[in-house]
Amino acid sequence: MVPETFGGLSKAIKQVYQDLLKSGTIKPEAEIDEKILPALPPSVQEVMKQGEVIVEPLIRTTISDDRGEEPRYVGYAASELCEKGYGIEDVIALLWNKKLPTREESEIIKRIIMISADHGPAVSGAFGSIIAACAGIDLPQAVSAGMTMIGPRFGGAVTNAGKYFKYGVKEYPNDIPGFLNWMKQNVGPVPGIGHRVKSLRNPDKRVKYLVEYVKTKTTLHTPCLDYALNVEKITTSKKDNLILNVDGTIGCILVDLDFPEYSLNGFFVLARTIGMIGHWIDQNNQNSRLIRLYDYLINYAVKDEREVPDKR
Numbered sequence: 001m002v003p004e005t006f007g008g009l010s011k012a013i014k015q016v017y018q019d020l021l022k023s024g025t026i027k028p029e030a031e032i033d034e035k036i037l038p039a040l041p042p043s044v045q046e047v048m049k050q051g052e053v054i055v056e057p058l059i060r061t062t063i064s065d066d067r068g069e070e071p072r073y074v075g076y077a078a079s080e081l082c083e084k085g086y087g088i089e090d091v092i093a094l095l096w097n098k099k100l101p102t103r104e105e106s107e108i109i110k111r112i113i114m115i116s117a118d119h120g121p122a123v124s125g126a127f128g129s130i131i132a133a134c135a136g137i138d139l140p141q142a143v144s145a146g147m148t149m150i151g152p153r154f155g156g157a158v159t160n161a162g163k164y165f166k167y168g169v170k171e172y173p174n175d176i177p178g179f180l181n182w183m184k185q186n187v188g189p190v191p192g193i194g195h196r197v198k199s200l201r202n203p204d205k206r207v208k209y210l211v212e213y214v215k216t217k218t219t220l221h222t223p224c225l226d227y228a229l230n231v232e233k234i235t236t237s238k239k240d241n242l243i244l245n246v247d248g249t250i251g252c253i254l255v256d257l258d259f260p261e262y263s264l265n266g267f268f269v270l271a272r273t274i275g276m277i278g279h280w281i282d283q284n285n286q287n288s289r290l291i292r293l294y295d296y297l298i299n300y301a302v303k304d305e306r307e308v309p310d311k312r
Ligand code: ACO
Pocket: 152, 153, 154, 155, 156, 157, 188, 189, 190, 191, 192, 193, 194, 195, 196, 197, 239, 241, 242, 245, 246, 247, 248
């Protein structure tokens, strides 16, 4: 028996086997007696069931569980949250702070995300994603190129703004110059203060809106935000772009909402991911070409061309 192709081999083997069975040349093998098989050691699951072994868990989670029919966020089934009218802002609060926010708190969280979602193509994060998109990089990597820019100067000052303004409220409640002095000695530039283009003369509408919303449309108690606004009064009297920026504003509001310190930068990261994905889609829709900086945008502060000396 020679099959026509390699792919026909298994069929041919089966055919030969069945022909041999039919002709009585061979008989089917007897069922294997399981008793003669070497006994395998019991699996961890079996021994655990018998209560004879304790296995040290590798990780511990306190936020979610997927062992049922669907994920549960801090105990609440995802579909039930949807059914009962909760939104993404509630899921954020559950997974980042393990609490279901009140309607008023949800509205604030929603606005924080909406307002930080994008700030045009010129800022460090979007620019990073755009350059990557134009270099033909796929969405996840192009977005992470933009993400890499989120740090102490751009978008990643939310956590430290919340942390240090909270510290100011506690340690220097009525002494903002003392707080600023402490920051200068121990930290450096105050996170959450300062902007490259926004200033007293060119205020940041996002900041104004959030502050106004929280203060006039909600009942949130805002000691951290109030403190930061007082710090801004002093810093802007020194230089008019040392305003309370978006990072500082959302950091303080989130501290006032009782979000944990470690969660704060997550709000900018999450929100700005929306914008970065948008920029990637936009560049791809336009079939944008590779970006290369023009020479006139570079100050070549380099040595004049010169001859390479002979190697000594
Ligand atoms: N606290 C104290 N002084 C400051 C601060 C600050 N937060 N920011 C700037 N300054 C001072 C600088 O020390 C410098 O002083 P000097 O002229 O006496 O040397 C002067 O202001 C100019 O500083 P630059 O760093 O050149 O200012 P620039 O406008 O380029 O910086 C930036 C903008 C990076 C945002 C800066 O203000 C900063 O580092 N702020 C803190 C970090 C922060 O909050 N980043 C988030 C910005 S918002 C966002 O990204 C969404």
